[in-house]
Amino acid sequence: MNEYSTHDERREEGEKSQEWDGEAREWPQVSVIVPVYNDPTGLRDTLDSLIEQTYPTDAHEVLVVDNGSTDETPAVAREVADDHERITVLVEDEIQSSYAARNRGIEHAGGEILAFVDADMIAEEEWLADAVRAFERTDAEYMGCNVEMVPSEDGGSLAERYNVRTGFPIDHFIENLGFAPTCCLLVHRSVIDDVGPFDSRLLSGGDREFGHRVRDSGRELQFAPEATIYHPTRSTADAILRKSRRVGRGVYQLRVFHPDRYDSAVPVALNPLPYLPPRPERVRNVDGWSDFSRREKVGFYLLSYARGICNGLGRLEETVRRRVRASW
Known part of the structure; x- marks a missing residue:
């Protein structure tokens, strides 16, 4: 037993x-x-x-x-x-x-x-x-x-x-x-x-x-x-940002494999939005925002910004990978 x-x-x-x-x-x-x-x-x-x-x-x-x-x-x-x-x-x-x-x-x-x-x-x-x-x-x-x-x-x-x-x-x-x-x-x-x-x-x-x-x-x-x-x-911030980069690669793959659903006028790798600072009101939507210290609020904002940048880098990385592979 x-x-x-x-x-x-x-x-x-x-x-x-x-x-x-x-x-x-x-x-x-x-x-x-x-x-x-x-x-x-x-x-x-x-x-x-x-x-x-x-x-x-x-x-x-x-x-x-x-x-x-x-x-x-x-x-x-x-x-x-x-x-x-x-x-x-x-x-x-x-x-x-x-x-x-x-x-x-x-x-x-x-x-x-x-x-x-x-x-x-x-x-x-x-x-x-x-x-x-x-x-x-x-x-x-x-x-x-x-x-x-x-x-x-x-x-x-x-x-x-x-x-x-x-x-x-x-x-x-x-x-x-x-x-x-x-x-x-x-x-x-x-x-x-x-x-x-x-x-x-x-x-x-x-x-x-x-x-x-x-x-x-x-x-x-x-x-x-x-x-x-x-x-x-x-x-760790590294673990959070690695996930964002992986998600970014997936965004590009969705466009490649399913263009009928995820294609857009702006090429994924050239879209500037992931590299722009997030709107403050978007970050303030985090649950319990008013209870955070000023240091936490700044840290949360910077992490949100870094996540967007890593997402964009993931898209760029996947673009380069596929173009290099296609050229072989």
Whole structure:
């Protein structure tokens, strides 16, 4: 008997009497897909939290997809999978892309609902049950969950506090940007069958492109504020800016691969907007702005400016990469 036996026994006892809004119903089959690349600690934390889910054991599986890791990540995945039958380890090492890894998971998934979780997220015990209840109650086909950033106990650096305040406003993404990030996304299998899987060519922005395909198919994008999952904060400015640069590369790739949707009159690499200082009122929209010290306000503004510059540099970098490649 392992350390999770008590939780498993409790779930098994509860499977016979689950109710949805007072009505006894069967839980739908769910496949939780976790892509990972060189993150053994994050993967272990995520799998530990998924093992603890109260969702019926026989109604869900966890598919870990290693994207060609070069460290001990594959060993961690196999170690946990050896102890838990519902965890399966897959490999996608032909294409270096988290979206290719997710597609590999989709190919092997047996669930009618696909839940995508990144390999550094921490899920509450009731997360999957809460998410599926919301999914079924709203008759959703595409739904983002609530994401809360986890700060350090001491409050962390200025960069970490900035990341906590600006991290993942999922409701804003869904309502105003037309997609939910893949760190917290539930999709019905029928959606994949209709609009297709993720674009594995993309380094970044694949969640945006996929969400827009779903939206353009006439489906409603849903948000479940009651289903919460936790994301670790980026604790350094370097980590925040590296992500912005990667996002910038993805912006250019979206234009290249999907010009019908993302093309513009101004070439992406020459667009001056990312290099311009952000409007002060935009930065002041950060939650709790009035409580910040003057030093924090200046630091937050400079980080916002630096993020825009790195986004622009990412676009330029991808432009150069593709032109050099085309000239060979």
